[in-house]
Amino acid sequence: MSVAGPPGPVMDRDEVDRALARLDAEHEAIETSLLALQDHAGRRLLEGAGLTGTTQERWTATERQITLLWAYFDAYAGALRTARDIRARRRWPNRDDLAELTELLRGESVTVAGGAAPAPSSITGPAKLTERFTLSDLVARMNDLYAHSLDMVVAADAVWSALPARIDLLAAELQRTRQLAHSVGVRPGEHPAGDDLERITAELTLLREQVVTDPLAFWQPATGSSAPGGGRPHTERYDREARALEDVRREIDAVLTVRQDAELRLGRLRDVLSRADRTLAEARSARGEVLAKIAASEVPAVSGPPTVLQEQLAMASDYRRHAQWHRLSPLLESLEEKAEDELLRARESLTAVTQPLAVRAELRGRLDAYKAKVARLGHAEDPLLVERYDAARRMLWSAPCDLRVAEQAVLRYQQAAAEVLAPRVPQQGGPTDRRGEA
Incomplete structure (x- = not known):
């Protein structure tokens, strides 16, 4: 590797040793992360799934990112091995060793050939034949690619972990409801609930297929979140069918109650x-x-x-x-x-x-009540009262009874009774009226 000279001041031995220690720690952390990504359940599922739509497009790009990550990591590890070999030549490195180490550790000393990565913001953009990096730039590039790759894998895995199982549980409940509906005669074409069950069945089948093949179509990223896979599965279609099934179940329960x-x-x-x-x-x-x-x-x-x-x-x-x-x-x-x-x-x-009969009964009761009151007060034999009572009674107990005439007869008897029962004040020096005495 031909170099024009170290970038900036030549590092001393202590600076070189500290830089190598830091790079060794970064190397271990990067390798651990890459191995974890390689072994991630979501990545394994993505590799074996028949993907469609948004997920297929993003997984194609992410696979290139992961391949590129390993290429970057190999170049990074190679540069780090070279630096360790140079440092291991002597306990006390000379100036040429330190200059070479400075170039390796701080300069654009790492070349990735055969199609290097475009910027993460345009991962599917045109590739360059070679790219040169400093070790720190290469680490930053790997971090970006790793974050984008992990975000896609985690999002797909989160949808697969949440929705298919819920859909399967709802489908099992749907099957039980269909059997119950059949037992009470709720069938498609014969009852609206039967038609609803057919529609829900078709929708759940389609929904599960789409969730399995295109999970990212059901992912809602969290606004402003920087965490890998930040967001949640959106379940609007599932929730709508769950509510529809609950409505059908209530209808069938009503039929069962019947x-x-x-x-x-x-x-x-x-x-x-x-x-x-x-x-x-x-x-x-x-x-x-x-x-x-x-x-x-x-x-x-x-x-x-x-x-x-x-x-x-x-x-x-x-x-x-x-x-x-x-x-x-x-x-x-x-x-x-x-x-x-x-x-x-x-x-x-x-x-x-029966209203006229009720009116007649009321008049009869009123007539007899007044007669009883008159008798109780000692006027049962009063000729006027006897005459008017008999007239009213004949009308009320004869058939057919004219209620209007009978009511007038009862009123005349009431008026006569009221006059008989009213107290009379005798005139001074005159004879005492017999009704007043009563």
């Missing part, structure tokens, strides 16, 4: 509809009674029970017999709401129909 409670719920439906029918029958009977006993009163008509609910109830029973739980579930929910509405309608109809 299967377990179907007979009980059908029994309750029959009971509610039966009570509604009985109430409507009672309303129809009461309407006939009202029309016969109450005159001059508008009585609303009473409709019959809706046949559509009975038809739907029969359909629900048929679904249960044939284990069509996915169809039974929404039908039961609809029927339960409609049956309660029907029972309420029947009760309201009965109340409306």
